[in-house]
Amino acid sequence: MTKRFFKYLILNVINTLFILNLCGEKLDLRFGYFHFFHPEVNIYTETHFNVYGKSISAIKNESGDYTGSVLITMTFYKDGQVIQGDKIRITLPEVSDLDFYDRGFTAKSQFRLPPGINILALEIMDENNASESYHFELTIDVPNAEDFKVSDLMLIAGIPDNISGNLSKNDFIPYIASNTYLYDNRVKEILFYLEFYDLPVDDEKELPFFVNYYLESFNGNFPMEKFSGRVKIKNTGLHPVFAKIDISSLPSGIYNLVVEAINRKNELYAGKKIRIERISDVEPASVSLDLLEKFTLENTIVPVETLKDSVKDYLLYMMPIVTYSEQKIIDRLLAEGDVEMMMKYFNSYWITKASSGKYWQEYYDRVKIANSNYGTRLIKGFRTDRGRVFCLYGPPTIIESRKHEPNTYPYEIWQYDRLIAYNGSTTQSDRIFIFADREINTGTYRLIHSNAMGENFNERWQYLLMERDMWTPNVDDVDLPAQAGDWGNRFNNSIIINPSKFGRYNRW
Structure with missing residues (x-):
């Protein structure tokens, strides 16, 4: 296992293969893995951690310099049995100026894992901040050596400043992203x-x-x-x-x-x-020149006459799942008003998606459910927070609705055993979304907290629910504000978040 620090050379990434992006003012740590081959060891899995220095809690030591560290415990399971493991400590160098930590710090390990599905359990802890402690599990599918012709493709985020001579794979800092x-x-x-x-x-x-x-x-x-x-x-x-x-x-x-x-x-x-x-x-001279000039409408996934009448709505319905650049293209197409170009873009998008098992009708069914169940008098369902989450991730495993708590705004908790985004981002396990109707009786449930990657994380979400019953909350207090003895209040004993004193997943 090697450790080193580097200055980001070419990228300011927002969130690759897999990422633990605990952002905001919280720990910003990213993880990715790649499969390679060596004749002496066969296929091996290379893991990479990348943590932003300023997201680690730094304290002064006896000499008056700052330092901090993150401890990462990796445990691999196969068929329920522990097969390998490692502990990695990423330690910040001792410095007097905290601005030195405005960079990434990395750690790398290599493992020889058996072919097939392996489970990796990660325990991550900021050693100067006990509240920054996380547990994640993910699957790593190791290919068979007989069929292994090419390694994983590694995009490179940077190269350390102190490298001289010929470069090798060990010198590269991989680009790790989520979606x-x-x-x-x-x-x-x-x-x-x-x-x-x-x-x-x-x-x-x-x-x-x-x-x-x-x-x-x-x-x-x-x-x-x-x-x-x-x-x-x-x-x-x-x-x-x-x-x-x-x-x-x-x-x-x-x-x-x-x-x-x-x-x-x-x-x-x-x-x-x-x-x-x-x-x-x-910017391209025209969207059509860059993406659509070779596309025809001979084989449309929606009948042409239907598409002509509805393509503007259909493009808007795609907003919950498209990327930022795709949003820009759709905005431009809608502004230009060229119906044929809209139809070409719609078809090209979904024909491409079909190759990865994503189909318009399947997604459109989600949109119709979102519009039916989560809309308000002024906003269509797919534009609301609940509708967006439903369109992007599908129906949750459990919905817990609390519309009549005595001390809170109406709220809902959605829990997903497996969270699979329709836009093809990384699969996550055991994720929650908490929506609150803080405007009361409008039905506008807004997302106030989620532990899913890329979503709004707010450890003070309980206060947002309790604000109407609290006069002077302590802005530094993140403990649960509701008292278990409050009459009629199940705030501390929800089915999803905390069904026992240990919590449903022993970490809520």
């Missing part, structure tokens, strides 16, 4: 790394092998020659590929980064594809 790999207008290039293994050759005429890499439009899969490259590699052993693509002139939008190994006959051996999002000052 989308976001590149804003300050980033001028995409750096990436992956490995190919033992390319088979039956005919010498197939040699040499090439690796093509390029960006393609996400909605339509059209390769973009301006953002591409090629390298030649040998056909035996391990073949590392470290490359970059200049994106200084790349317009805002959603793209795929594609990396493929092909032989001389242009036959595909193996490859990887990953979605990125670009937010840039460079």
